[in-house]
Amino acid sequence: MSNQAVIQHLESFIPLKGSEKALFGDRFVTRPVKRREKILVAGEVCKYYTFVVEGCFRMFGVDDKGFEHNIQFAAEKDWIADIGSFHTQKPSQLNIEALEAGLVLQIKQQDLYFLYKNIPKLNMIFKVLIELKYIELQNRVLQNFSSTAEQRYLSFLEQYPHLFNRLPNTQIASYLGITPEFLSKVRKNIQSNR
Numbered sequence: 001m002s003n004q005a006v007i008q009h010l011e012s013f014i015p016l017k018g019s020e021k022a023l024f025g026d027r028f029v030t031r032p033v034k035r036r037e038k039i040l041v042a043g044e045v046c047k048y049y050t051f052v053v054e055g056c057f058r059m060f061g062v063d064d065k066g067f068e069h070n071i072q073f074a075a076e077k078d079w080i081a082d083i084g085s086f087h088t089q090k091p092s093q094l095n096i097e098a099l100e101a102g103l104v105l106q107i108k109q110q111d112l113y114f115l116y117k118n119i120p121k122l123n124m125i126f127k128v129l130i131e132l133k134y135i136e137l138q139n140r141v142l143q144n145f146s147s148t149a150e151q152r153y154l155s156f157l158e159q160y161p162h163l164f165n166r167l168p169n170t171q172i173a174s175y176l177g178i179t180p181e182f183l184s185k186v187r188k189n190i191q192s193n194r
Contacts, residue, residue, distance in 0.1 A: 003028050006051045006105050009077050013125045020119045027111035033098045039106075040096035046085035048106035052078050055102015056166055060174070061094050070175040072133075073099075073163055079129060099171065144177060150186050152176045 003024040007016065029048075033039060033055060040046050042062065050057075052074050059072040059080055071094065074080035085092035086109060107115075116123050136159065143152050153176060157164055164172065173183040 003105065005053045005077075009051065010122070010125055013128065014121050016119070016121075020121075023115060023118050027115065028105040028107050031104050031106055033102045033104060035098055035101045038095055038097045039104065040082060040085075040092055040094065042093055042095050043091050045089050046082040046092045046094075047108060049079060049081045049086055049109075049112055050074075050096070051105040051107075052076055052080065053103040053105060055104070056099045056163065057096055057102065057104075058099055058171060059094050059096045068174055069177070070171060072136075073160055073167070073171075073175070075163055075166070079133075083130065083133075099167065149176060149178050149182060150189060153183070153186050153190070 003021075006028055007021055007024060010016065028051070031039070039048070039050060039057070040059075054076060056073065056075045057080050058070050059074075059082065060068045060070045062068050072080065080096055082092040082094045082096070084090075085094075089109070112126075116126070139155070143155055147155070153172075156172065156176060160167075169180040169183050173180040176183065178186070
């Protein structure tokens with residue numbers, strides 16, 4: 001697969017010249033991913049910034065009791081990486097796992113930095129992408145201590161409208177910080193109030 005999917009995505013922010021597109025060359029690697037396959041394992045360095053062409057992925061951490069806590073989901077036309085590990089090249093505390101079989105395009109740090117240097121507008125595009133993810137994270141942290149489970153679920157539906165039917169209750173509950181049983185109660189409550 002060519003870089004076309006990622007180039008089209010980036011051009012939804014700012015058009016790229018033909019000479020700029022040519023610089024992408026083979027810097028992105030195409031990788032088919034099986035369901036439940038991890039593209040990042042805690043303890044390893046996050047070597048790739050990953051663009052999702054097909055499929056659904058989750059980034060999660062595991063607490064000292066062995067419970068998994070979902071931090072982020074990514075599906076088609078979205079990016080996923082442990083940005084801290086990717087930029088510092090230090091081991092990650094997070095995992096990234098495919099919830100569905102998929103196809104991704106991955107780029108190494110040095111190749112991404114090459115593109116930043118040679119296509120300055122990419123700096124702006126990735127700055128916007130990272131700022132949007134940061135805003136999502138800030139809102140989520142704020143909701144975790146100031147919102148009810150029902151409010152957090154409604155925010156989840158707003159943030160991931162294309163995913164709630166694709167994700168098992170266990171994954172959504174982990175993201176919201178509640179049990180799957182309590183998620184079922186929240187959903188029933190919302191339905192009865194409509």
